[in-house]
Amino acid sequence: MCIDEKDKPIGIFDSGVGGLTVVREVMRNIPKERIVYFGDTARVPYGSKSKETILRYSRQIVRFLRSQDVKAIVIACNTASALALEELSREITIPIIGVVKPGAKVACATTKNNRVGVIGTKGTISSGLYTDFIRQINPHIHVVGKACPLFVPLVEENWLKDPVTVEVATRYLAELKEQNIDTLILGCTHYPLLRSTIGKIMGEQVTLVNPAYETACRLRELLHEEHLMNETSLEENKNPHRFYVSDAAESFRDFANSILPCEIEKAKKINIEDY
Amino acid sequence: MCIDEKDKPIGIFDSGVGGLTVVREVMRNIPKERIVYFGDTARVPYGSKSKETILRYSRQIVRFLRSQDVKAIVIACNTASALALEELSREITIPIIGVVKPGAKVACATTKNNRVGVIGTKGTISSGLYTDFIRQINPHIHVVGKACPLFVPLVEENWLKDPVTVEVATRYLAELKEQNIDTLILGCTHYPLLRSTIGKIMGEQVTLVNPAYETACRLRELLHEEHLMNETSLEENKNPHRFYVSDAAESFRDFANSILPCEIEKAKKINIEDY
Numbered sequence: 001m002c003i004d005e006k007d008k009p010i011g012i013f014d015s016g017v018g019g020l021t022v023v024r025e026v027m028r029n030i031p032k033e034r035i036v037y038f039g040d041t042a043r044v045p046y047g048s049k050s051k052e053t054i055l056r057y058s059r060q061i062v063r064f065l066r067s068q069d070v071k072a073i074v075i076a077c078n079t080a081s082a083l084a085l086e087e088l089s090r091e092i093t094i095p096i097i098g099v100v101k102p103g104a105k106v107a108c109a110t111t112k113n114n115r116v117g118v119i120g121t122k123g124t125i126s127s128g129l130y131t132d133f134i135r136q137i138n139p140h141i142h143v144v145g146k147a148c149p150l151f152v153p154l155v156e157e158n159w160l161k162d163p164v165t166v167e168v169a170t171r172y173l174a175e176l177k178e179q180n181i182d183t184l185i186l187g188c189t190h191y192p193l194l195r196s197t198i199g200k201i202m203g204e205q206v207t208l209v210n211p212a213y214e215t216a217c218r219l220r221e222l223l224h225e226e227h228l229m230n231e232t233s234l235e236e237n238k239n240p241h242r243f244y245v246s247d248a249a250e251s252f253r254d255f256a257n258s259i260l261p262c263e264i265e266k267a268k269k270i271n272i273e274d275y
Numbered sequence: 276m277c278i279d280e281k282d283k284p285i286g287i288f289d290s291g292v293g294g295l296t297v298v299r300e301v302m303r304n305i306p307k308e309r310i311v312y313f314g315d316t317a318r319v320p321y322g323s324k325s326k327e328t329i330l331r332y333s334r335q336i337v338r339f340l341r342s343q344d345v346k347a348i349v350i351a352c353n354t355a356s357a358l359a360l361e362e363l364s365r366e367i368t369i370p371i372i373g374v375v376k377p378g379a380k381v382a383c384a385t386t387k388n389n390r391v392g393v394i395g396t397k398g399t400i401s402s403g404l405y406t407d408f409i410r411q412i413n414p415h416i417h418v419v420g421k422a423c424p425l426f427v428p429l430v431e432e433n434w435l436k437d438p439v440t441v442e443v444a445t446r447y448l449a450e451l452k453e454q455n456i457d458t459l460i461l462g463c464t465h466y467p468l469l470r471s472t473i474g475k476i477m478g479e480q481v482t483l484v485n486p487a488y489e490t491a492c493r494l495r496e497l498l499h500e501e502h503l504m505n506e507t508s509l510e511e512n513k514n515p516h517r518f519y520v521s522d523a524a525e526s527f528r529d530f531a532n533s534i535l536p537c538e539i540e541k542a543k544k545i546n547i548e549d550y
Contacts, residue, residue, distance in 0.1 A: 153428050
């Protein structure tokens with residue numbers, strides 16, 4: 001393995017801004033890595049689209065990220081992780097991981113009473129994608145899913161600890177509290193931003209699993225295994241990370257700057273259908 | 276004009292379920308007309324997409340509706356009305372109208388102090404599409420826009436008069452109340468379902484303009500002018516209307532049944548990209 005290979009950036013993509021919670025965890029936990037992010041803001045949301053469409057979109061994005069010479073790819077989108085990871089893994093030679101498996105795995109290792117809750121968008125919950133992964137690992141685990149469609153727009157309004165958000169979350173989570181779960185997966189990339197509100201409502205006896213964090217940990221392991229870990233620190237003033245979107249670059253930048261540990265100057269809009 | 280022509284249905288389309296408020300107004304105000312509705316639920320939302328994309332999608336939908344032999348078309352989507360109506364009018368021979376112009380026209384005729392408010396999605400407000408139409412009619416009118424991104428998911432949760440919705444609406448509308456407007460356009464097809472909540476907050480001195488209703492009135496006029504009005508009553512037991520979507524047909528049907536004056540049995544999923 002030559003030095004050059006280690007110096008290459010990590011490619012991370014999502015259907016929109018939500019995947020920035022994965023970027024945040026990678027920045028915090030593997031701070032020497034450079035990131036190239038793509039948010040498919042023109043074609044968001046992915047949750048209601050067919051497998052065929054998600055696969056076509058994901059292939060375009062992977063081609064774009066490879067044109068940026070990335071050394072590994074993270075699918076920071078629940079839908080694309082569930083529907084496209086397997087095919088993409090067979091099609092490319094660099095390592096690629098998604099957010100669903102690491103989240104499901106840690107939930108299985110965490111639960112003591114074999115009762116796991118999953119919250120997510122309507123698309124994620126009705127597709128049962130976390131349920132399927134969890135059952136593959138341990139068929140004895142009972143999985144309770146609950147769609148929380150107002151959480152994404154509440155996060156995008158930045159009303160993270162607002163009384164409105166607390167009231168909405170209290171209603172959504174009431175069902176799950178009755179189900180005696182001891183582990184709850186935050187199954188949508190936006191939800192870690194509501195972690196403190198959700199944690200207070202669910203109480204101390206319920207462990208929250210953040211797939212964004214677990215994915216960053218899995219990525220760190222993988223870079224080790226493949227001898228791809230960058231060993232030189234990033235020079236802070238050099239803006240090592242790059243952000244691309246398919247639409248609405250300015251509102252993307254504003255949202256990114258509200259949640260990332262470093263300031264980003266701009267997100268560049270590209271025509272993803274050209275890839 | 277032969278009888279057959281008058282018997283044909285009206286085609287109505289939207290990016291998703293919102294356009295059903297236009298369907299509702301057509302059913303109420305022109306009850307003898309049959310409707311063929313298409314909701315592009317797989318590619319919703321349109322607000323963040325480019326003009327080129329909206330035009331391509333709208334052309335596909337118009338081709339589909341024409342395959343259903345409609346006699347006139349209503350674009351029940353704010354974005355597509357603003358971005359595609361002009362081109363489509365030139366391309367087809369049957370009458371076609373949108374929701375933006377009728378709403379803007381009535382707002383201009385209603386305001387006495389020349390101060391009009393518009394609420395809508397982020398896409399509608401930032402594109403200034405109502406502002407442009409109003410200024411074309413009367414350049415002296417001052418238009419104040421306010422995006423209300425939580426309204427659509429609140430309507431889709433069916434929390435129409437819920438305390439959470441009242442609190443959210445009170446915050447969103449506070450800015451508009453300060454601006455001394457006397458007329459407020461409900462510039463998103465979902466918002467008429469929040470009419471009573473919005474009306475209470477804005478107070479009696481502000482007239483709410485519902486583009487869905489104004490569009491149904493404009494359609495009635497147009498059918499008269501073109502001698503296309505159906506003169507025989509619909510037989511209630513015959514399910515005269517037809518509903519098509521590009522995805523998630525079941526949740527569409529549930530939403531439709533919660534707001535329409537008649538029960539619909541099913542919505543049929545079609546592959547719109549084939550048109």
